[in-house]
Amino acid sequence: MKVEAKLDPTPEEIVDIFNRALSKEAIVNIFAHCRVFYDGRAKSELGPGDRVIIIKPDGSFLIHQKEKREPVNWQPPGSSVGLEIKDGKLFLKSIRRKPREILEVELLKVYLISYFQAEDYEELALTGSEAEMADLIFENPSLIEEGFKPLFKEKPIKHGIVDVLGKDKDGNIVILELKRRRADLHAVSQLKRYVEAMREEYENVRGILVAPSLTSGAKKLLEKEGLEFRKLEPPKREKSKRGIQKTLFD
Amino acid sequence: MKVEAKLDPTPEEIVDIFNRALSKEAIVNIFAHCRVFYDGRAKSELGPGDRVIIIKPDGSFLIHQKEKREPVNWQPPGSSVGLEIKDGKLFLKSIRRKPREILEVELLKVYLISYFQAEDYEELALTGSEAEMADLIFENPSLIEEGFKPLFKEKPIKHGIVDVLGKDKDGNIVILELKRRRADLHAVSQLKRYVEAMREEYENVRGILVAPSLTSGAKKLLEKEGLEFRKLEPPKREKSKRGIQKTLFD
DNA sequence: GTCTTCATCTCGGAA
DNA sequence: TTCCGAGGTGAAGAC
Structure with a gap:
């Protein structure tokens, strides 16, 4: 039974x-x-x-x-x-x-x-994650700014793991911290930690917080620390099985 | 029914x-x-x-x-x-x-x-929280160090809310960041944010991370930033209704 | 409502 | 195993 x-x-x-x-x-x-x-x-x-x-x-x-x-x-x-x-x-x-x-x-x-006695062989297909924001930026770096070149994803550095590490058109190192939702103080602290770690070894390091929006406190701290903000929404892509199969037959 | x-x-x-x-x-x-x-x-x-x-x-x-x-x-x-x-x-x-x-x-x-059709008038009585670590420190400040005087709990400052704010025996401002479990890089970043905010307005600000233990990365960052660590376990107190009532009749 | 932070967080991934 | 960070985090408390 x-x-x-x-x-x-x-x-x-x-x-x-x-x-x-x-x-x-x-x-x-x-x-x-x-x-x-x-x-x-x-x-x-x-x-x-x-x-x-x-x-x-x-x-x-x-x-x-x-x-x-x-x-x-x-x-x-x-x-x-x-x-x-x-x-x-x-x-x-x-x-x-x-x-x-x-x-x-x-x-x-x-x-x-x-x-x-449940039988279940299916896994959730979810879209709109932070990982997809990173993919999107690698496909279209100009979403950050003209001339931005993403180089690493999930790159381990001295005190943590950077979401996206790249260079700008002037050759400056750029650290991106991505958030799929409104970024808060915690996100700014995280970005600041990465930027400071990289500045120990390199010069001209920029830090950009990439998110749909910022809390008021995050904005204040970000500006005080000389860090930057780019508005970006997490993309909702076709991820379902049916959708993937469908494209195979297109 | x-x-x-x-x-x-x-x-x-x-x-x-x-x-x-x-x-x-x-x-x-x-x-x-x-x-x-x-x-x-x-x-x-x-x-x-x-x-x-x-x-x-x-x-x-x-x-x-x-x-x-x-x-x-x-x-x-x-x-x-x-x-x-x-x-x-x-x-x-x-x-x-x-x-x-x-x-x-x-x-x-x-x-x-x-x-x-569930009837339920009971609420969970839980002990071992971070809030109880703060209470414990206010009752027995020497758990941090001789001469420590806790002054504020959950004190809002410039860029966040400090768990415990007090002074040491030499009159230095002391910021405590409490963690009920092993403290990680995030906890250190949080403490650092508070310490830096207070140092904008005051001199001689110390930051102490209070937790049962530290991750390896947290220890490294803490030491590099000149912050301190005190080992403290969250206390498990008598919190059940029966327990509280029992003490009333003792 | 927004903001900030805790949580018996859970979960996945990597070293 | 430990460490690190995301999450449709949820939930609480403060303003």
Whole structure:
């Protein structure tokens, strides 16, 4: 069976279905009234309430409250899960090694337990990333300025990795820091770090922040530091499989 | 009914259960073979496969593949969801305004649809945060060094917000940048930005990075910039409700 | 609303 | 493994 679901299961049925789901490498889904304890990089406690629990075959463990995009508690891929009965109470326990982290869920009442033996061979095709901004600049360097020559992508230097390293028409070294969204103070600090590292070894180093826009604080700091800004939106290209195949037949 | 679940539902049942879930402000949970299209800050496409779909009453929309902690596609809280039939095909559509983003799921086959009218009045009590490191330092300033006097927490300065601002026993201004985990190049750049901003207005400004440890690159940059390091772990305090109440009766 | 920063960030890639 | 930086980052707090 690819999918199974049981409303108001008994403890025996919970154990039974849970084990069957594990053996099938299915995604487990539980609606429960529960308490949650976490200890690891930090430590937390969550009192009784209704939550949705998801356990994936790769060990990922998610506990969702009824609001927010983020799980209230979780365990990352690679964790090991088990279902235990202690003093007649049901506990889901997930353990991660390195760093050692423990997530424990006391199941006070299970409303629904289900599993889904999901088959999925597709990967997300996403466009509009920073990497595509870099590609775009290499294809059309004049988007930065006339005579700009991009030379390196993701170039490791003394204190970090430069997005794009090139030269301008006068032979000055130019460092580009790309941001796919509005650039902030952090982006300026990053660019400044690269420019200062390069200026230790070379003269005439320019730094350009390339982004769709700047925060007010970023603009102030950028100007004070003598760094530059070029407005550029991340491109949305045809990236889907269908799109790629289509062009093959054009 | 607080919970409802239907295996292999017909399109009519899907619409029916979905609408009932919405009216009850329940969490909707769907096991489906589906395709996903997203357009907004970026743009993506995901071919056919089995996924778990969660729609929360606050508008959060999650699509999970069988691996990873992160949803492959999503919509944040505040989005508006709808279920439509086009050309006999079922589509879940979620729209967000500001920024405008559209998430569309073509439901090719629904294995299970369920909802959970979750009641939850509890909030996570977490300890081991950066804020608690700051509290700890204010309670015991000698953790930084003998004679250190912390003066401000989260103090806005020219180009950013300093974690802790204080003075040392010689009257020098001291800027602390706190990190709850191993500090990296970014943390050093951040501290450097604050120190340089303060040095524009004051003399004798020291910068100290306070963290459990440093990356190799962070150590190199920190030393080159004449900044300092103090090892400090984020404290794990008693923060649970039960714990707090317990101390009230002690 | 904008801005700034933290996060049990997660994730991927490279050395 | 550690290090480094992106992310449709999300979320919180301040203004």
